[in-house]
Amino acid sequence: MDERFRLDNQLCFRLYTASRLITQAYHPLLSEYGLTYPQYLVLLVLWEKDGQPVNDIAKRLLLETNTVTPLLKRMEAEGIVTRSKGREDARQIIVKLTRKGRGLQEKLLNVPETVARGILCDRVTPETIPGLYGMLDDIIGKLKGD
Amino acid sequence: MDERFRLDNQLCFRLYTASRLITQAYHPLLSEYGLTYPQYLVLLVLWEKDGQPVNDIAKRLLLETNTVTPLLKRMEAEGIVTRSKGREDARQIIVKLTRKGRGLQEKLLNVPETVARGILCDRVTPETIPGLYGMLDDIIGKLKGD
DNA sequence: TGTGTTTATATCGTTCACGATGCAAATTTA
């Protein structure tokens, strides 16, 4: 068996698995309010700055518009956001939070901490997390390539 | 703006993004042989040990059988694996590599290194990667909870 | 002004993920 093909040597498999498992950890907390994890990410973006065009949201999340557009339509159908043509640029669709979308923020106040608590362990502590962030940011920066 | 909701403070978002970007880095290398990234993971598992039941493959990848079953069927349709009823336990489906499936290994020999090279940077080096592995393994171990 | 190009978003098709559920073989237990 070639050592380089060992599953346990693959950084990618660890990232892929950790990402999936953390998303699963969010699931019960979010589904209570009819949200998925990517929809929660959109909310994070809009809570930071309301009324953004689709493209800005997609860029912030490093996703393509063909992923974000259907996602936003589902959120519109749920009454969480509105989508309206841009005033100065008619190509843009401006996404705004509804009252319901803004209101979700206080209902989800405990979510970040709850998930964070579920992750902390021997080698992942408030002291080591910045280092982990740094490495992941390096990888992301290298791969997004722009 | 509540600090705990800042996108940049979310570990999950970094893992999710890093995972997606690395998968994208694999894409051109794998699609040349008609493979997807999850299918490549299945190959890694079978190259380590051929002739495993669906359940063992799913457990190794921490996926559910309802994800792995259709994936294996597509790989069977591509002539990469065979699926046959288990001898001693008729509920099991034993997955075996075909000659083509085994042959893919030498064609993909350079893949792990190519992807690894694309990731190495300031804070991600042969010296720091073991620490990164350890933290991710801790997170995975904590979340898979068994 | 007209024509070509870029930009913003959307549509389509395929492949994951995964919760919920179904089914048949194996196992346990009464």
Added chain:
DNA sequence: TAAATTTGCATCGTGAACGATATAAACACA
């Protein structure tokens, strides 16, 4: 051994991801 339970795999439905492509508005420039 019959009945209940567990196990292994599959089906179904929904929601991402994303490559390829389409469409219309904005822009550049001849």
